[in-house]
Amino acid sequence: MSETELADPLMTAEHWKAAGRTVAIATVIQTWGSAPRPAGSHLVIDGEGNFEGSVSGGCVEGAVIGEAQDVIADGKPKMLEFGVADETAWRVGLSCGGTIRVYVERLG
Template identity: 70%
Template sequence: MLDRDEDILKAAESWAEAGKGVALATVVETWGSAPRPAGSGLVVNEDGTFLGSVSGGCVEGAVVTEALDVISSGAPRMLEFGVADEAAWTVGLSCGGRIRVFVEKVV
């Protein structure tokens, strides 16, 4: 399984070298019962292919969607998901914790 940090970065490098737009999402902060620790990462290419995890599956779909927007715009985003946030229930983060994820374009 390719989900170690070095595998994620190698995939990002490979996709970028192939001319694809790429974004990297990183968990920068957690509170409470968070599914993945700070430093966890996910890489996404312009086709929507992704590798890694920022939430163990809870919010990956929403992060991938945001990452595609970051690839298009070039503007980084800070995302926050938590049980108190109405969007958290929509994307499935109901573990009781909160996570903050920074998404940036790989240049």
């Protein structure tokens, strides 16, 4: 499984932090329906919006990256929920019809 070593978000997060960058880690903690990425999937984001990994296969990454900037700034973790029911709240939805909860926390 050399693929996991090539793009390993948790290794990336540690390297970024060691290089002095600010980092947030987003984790899928719950899914309903046909969510594209399983619970446990990570997206790591730095203070400039660079990212590695995925929480949805592309549908909601942009919103998570935006929220991550607040988390990096104030250090308070956030619980985000995406799905059909919350489309109006977040203005992003999962095209597959599933729902996911994403926990975003600052590293360090």
